[in-house]
Amino acid sequence: MGVLKTLWSKLKQAILALKPGRVTLGYPFTPREPEEGFRGLPRVDVNRCIGCGGCAEVCPARCIRVVDTDQTTRVLCFLHERCTFCGRCAEVCPVNAIEMTKEFELSTDDPHEDLVGEYHIWMGPCERCGRCFEAPSALDRLKRTGMRCDEIDAKCAIACPAGVEADSEETKS
Amino acid sequence: MTAEQVTQGLRERIGDALLESEPRGDRRVYMTIDPAEVVAAADELFNKMGGRYVITAATDRREKHGSFLVTHFFSFDDDDLYVILHANVPEDDPRIASITPTIPGAGWAEREMQDLLGVEAVGHPDPRRLVLPDDWPTGVFPLRTDFSSQDKPEASMEGAPQMTAIPEGAVVVPIGPYFPTQHEPESFAVFVDGEVVVGSDYRGFYNHRGIEKLGSSDLTYNQIPFIAERICGICGFVHSCAYCMAVEEAAGIEVPRRADYIRTIFLELERLHSHMLWTGVAGHIIGYDTLFMQTWRMREPLMWLAEQLSGNRKTYGMNIVGGVRRDVDKKDFPKIEKVLADIEREWTALQEAVPGDRTLTARLGNVGVITPEEVRELCSLGPVARGSGDTVDIRVDHPYAAYDELEVSKCVEDGCDTLARTFVRLRETPVAISIIRQCLEQMPEGEIRAEITEEIPPGLQGIAAVEAPRGESFHWVLTGEENRPERWRVRAPTYSNLQAVSTMINGDVLADVPIDIGSLDPCYSCTDRMTVIDRRSGQMRVMTREEMRNSRNR
Ligand code: SF4
């Protein structure tokens, strides 16, 4: 009886295994696109980014470094090696400058070289303190090439070592 | 047991030592007791009232309160009640009586408390080091607030634990730190007499990543869910979910109903893929690779579905405090239904075919036996408990997310062996499918995320339990300053289940040990949560650091 039962079971298993046929994919020789909405490597559009640093603030892996290299350049440095592909950076970016691309083939033997995304953002410097300041949008940034101090962002004023108060009401929006 | 009855009972037992009892709704009661009476209180809750011991947490509150907070958590599953038992232990004498002699299942949690916070559990039957690596110096406690997450103390071998005494005439067979059928590092020393297992010792926590420390020192409330999701490589969503729910409970954040449903869908998708994965792995361990290949083939479309819905096949990244980040759109429903229908069809065929196979019944039946009494004492959870007739299923007993509106049938077996645990998982798979279908049908329209405008005030507490594929996953959050918790305690189900291994394998033959351990669906990383390289310690032979280095270079 036991033998019959096992045979019967094996037969059913054979059907289960044979029915779907061959399922192995030709990957990597046949490329396979990830699904729509997939969160792959984040990439920044430097023309949109206003350098607010919001992405660095929320990143759970702490893999975005923001450094001002001079008065007009802010560098966003993504250490993709540590990225968790959560997409929080893209979610909070006020100007939608970050796209979660479909890139996922990131294996490398040199992550420090290959998995670093460096973006140079052009910033308008504050006339009073001389440091990079964040314009509310990319368009505003253009407008501010004249560095008019009466339009200084409230945030910058708080951090301003010269202690100059900006008219925060006007620029808060 | 209602909150009042529990309070009443405790008051009768320990009198004025019950300093405070504050029910919060019908489902939680927070109590503070005099630490001197902790054993009596634990005995009353566990032995007299029949509560289930959940976990112990210790918190360093010396800076503000001059004490350590030791908390034991209990659950009354028939009455949907969690009891939180706080005791303040003075900082100058950080000692509290051990409850392990009363509740064997508390053994690890108390050892962890000694290791990480330096609060001594007086009278613990086995106070050896558990979590910290062998070369961690004595007297340095990483979860104390004066220890920075960046500190790297000088190595010292003083505190390395010794292996338990080997029974007379027995031989040690090491399973691990790396072993073919165990997919993560862990180390069992199995003592055998001939072929028969007569005892064992466990040394794990090789994957401890200090997540709890990060949560209370580096991360912010909304960064933690993504790190929490990485506690487990298979069922991570339960952790991010439980964490978010704990914070939401603490801060009183109302989660939109739709978000609850979406969470439920993902929790069940995760259970599906986890059980299918396990079935395959179990087959693989006993050399039944057809099962492995076929279940994993069936599982793959599920992973792709998750990728479509959430953006990633496994780390969904959906949870955030207050709700979820992505909606499940109506236009995706047909896809979901198609995948579920395919899996259901094939799973039914598998369920009909496999149990008749002698390979399975011969290898799984009557091995890894754990009796209902042992389940209760060792506080085992999930399919391990349900395979031994225990009926606890958090989805039904302590409903969370959308489970209060869904029909969930409990799958309980009474074989008490590895085969019974297998059946529990085989049967839970179609149940998960039915739950997802119910969700799709009943899901209300609306927001998916609550707007949180105010900062979460410090000093609030919340707990959350989620029925992970492996059992109850439990989180406790004590809110703190600077936008992060003061303490976040995680208890993965494997933490409880692993403590039952030595009981399960005793008396089995050596060849059955891998599948016995496998039958827990063990997840060492969940259990471990920091990593530092370890050495094998023991009376038999001690591998020095140099030897390790040499063997690596060879
Ligand atoms: S995807 Fe997540 S982890 Fe990666 S950079 Fe963005 S926020 Fe950081």
Ligand code: SF4
């Ligand atoms: S604009 Fe967007 S990408 Fe640029 S710093 Fe702010 S959040 Fe980051």
